[in-house]
Amino acid sequence: xxxxxxxxxxxxxxxxxxxxxxxxxxxxxxxxxxxxxxxxxxxxxxxxxxxxxxxxxxxxxxxxxxxxxxxxxxxxxxxxxxxxxxxxxxxxxxxxxxxxxxxxxxxxxxxxxxxxxxxxxxxxxxxxxxxxxxxxxxxxxxxxxxxxxxxxxxxxxxxxxxxxxxxxxxxxxxxxxxxxxxxxxxxxxxxxxxxxxxxxxxxxxxxxxxxxxxxxxxxxxxxxxxxxxxxxxxxxxxxxxxxxxxxxxxxxxxxxxxxxxxxxxxxxxxxxxxxxxxxxxxxxxxxxxxxxxxxxxx
Numbered sequence: 001x002x003x004x005x006x007x008x009x010x011x012x013x014x015x016x017x018x019x020x021x022x023x024x025x026x027x028x029x030x031x032x033x034x035x036x037x038x039x040x041x042x043x044x045x046x047x048x049x050x051x052x053x054x055x056x057x058x059x060x061x062x063x064x065x066x067x068x069x070x071x072x073x074x075x076x077x078x079x080x081x082x083x084x085x086x087x088x089x090x091x092x093x094x095x096x097x098x099x100x101x102x103x104x105x106x107x108x109x110x111x112x113x114x115x116x117x118x119x120x121x122x123x124x125x126x127x128x129x130x131x132x133x134x135x136x137x138x139x140x141x142x143x144x145x146x147x148x149x150x151x152x153x154x155x156x157x158x159x160x161x162x163x164x165x166x167x168x169x170x171x172x173x174x175x176x177x178x179x180x181x182x183x184x185x186x187x188x189x190x191x192x193x194x195x196x197x198x199x200x201x202x203x204x205x206x207x208x209x210x211x212x213x214x215x216x217x218x219x220x221x222x223x224x225x226x227x228x229x230x231x232x233x234x235x236x237x238x239x240x241x242x243x244x245x246x247x248x249x250x251x252x253x254x255x256x257x258x259x260x261x262x263x264x265x266x267x268x269x270x271x272x273x274x275x276x277x278x279x280x281x282x283x284x285x286x287x288x289x290x291x292x293x294x295x296x297x298x
Contacts, residue, residue: 096125102144150206164291193238
């Protein structure tokens with residue numbers, strides 16, 4: 001005798017995965033280009049098919065129930081199988097489809113984006129989606145296919161590789177230095193004004209590059225955006241700590257105490273089940289060549 005589960009629609013599972021990854025019905029509707037009511041109706045249809053509630057709705061969005069977690073695991077297995085079959089059926093030399101890369105705002109906007117035309121010229125059938133995030137992206141939950149980070153993420157299902165390194169230094173605008181003076185040594189930094197991150201919004205410890213030079217800086221401007229910090233310093237707000245690659249944008253900033261140098265490692269992480277997909281290999285190879293060179297120097 002047939003049960004509702006026998007009529008399970010794969011499209012409903014795909015929609016379920018979008019809802020989980022966007023953490024809201026509204027976000028899933030936006031990604032799919034459909035209405036909020038359509039997403040809600042199809043999620044209800046999926047819950048009827050499996051015979052259980054999949055989400056708990058809260059003010060913070062959608063939270064998976066125990067059954068929801070089980071369905072998520074199976075849906076991801078089906079998704080991976082279909083993606084693998086699609087790859088197997090394509091020619092070995094053909095690289096196409098969509099790859100989602102997650103990384104920090106600064107390196108995405110100020111460095112990677114300007115090099116993507118080279119990737120496109122190599123693989124014209126490949127679409128690269130770049131997602132910027134100020135926190136750890138869960139590749140294991142398929143929030144992205146690849147994750148470029150300034151730290152090594154934890155996870156048994158991840159394959160992480162150290163692919164590069166960049167330096168951090170102090171910078172200020174000539175106008176600020178004319179007004180406040182140029183520090184001659186590290187002790188003189190204590191009397192200066194600084195631009196940095198909002199303490200309670202720091203999600204990744206690796207971005208605390210300012211505190212590496214000045215443990216208790218006198219902050220006069222704070223933002224969770226590195227780009228906002230850079231332009232605030234460019235406008236004369238104070239001294240800022242930045243990765244060298246940020247200076248590829250001409251903001252007029254000049255180095256302060258250039259002998260003070262910090263370093264950060266760059267890690268590339270991929271879910272172990274995605275490593276051998278041709279499109280993932282292609283983007284991984286491109287990133288390793290790009291970020292593993294001396295290209296991150298200003």
